[in-house]
Amino acid sequence: MMPEATVPMEHALIVAALLFGIGLFGLMLRRNIIFMLMALEVMLNGAALAFIAAAAHWGNPDGQVMFLFILSIAAAEVSVGLGLVLQMRRQIRSLDMNDASQLRG
Numbered sequence: 001m002m003p004e005a006t007v008p009m010e011h012a013l014i015v016a017a018l019l020f021g022i023g024l025f026g027l028m029l030r031r032n033i034i035f036m037l038m039a040l041e042v043m044l045n046g047a048a049l050a051f052i053a054a055a056a057h058w059g060n061p062d063g064q065v066m067f068l069f070i071l072s073i074a075a076a077e078v079s080v081g082l083g084l085v086l087q088m089r090r091q092i093r094s095l096d097m098n099d100a101s102q103l104r105g
Helices: 009-029 033-058 062-092 097-103
Strands: none
Touching (some): 033 062, 033 097, 062 097
């Protein structure tokens, strides 16, 4: 029987912070709306990893419940975001956020 491999909570939180930081950096750096949506997804995955790591460390299933909420929020964000992307592409023929000011109605 093989011993159970465990990841220390600090390592998981470092990876979660790196994911969140990469997503935040991508959100601030890019102006293309598709890249911005991908950066938001990376940030949500970093937050979800932090919840899972904390739940595993304390032996509490609440982190997994929060992960399911984050997963459902991410799915809703993708569906709404892709609808906005399609409308932007149809109306202004660009996916640059600087051109989105033309969408004011």
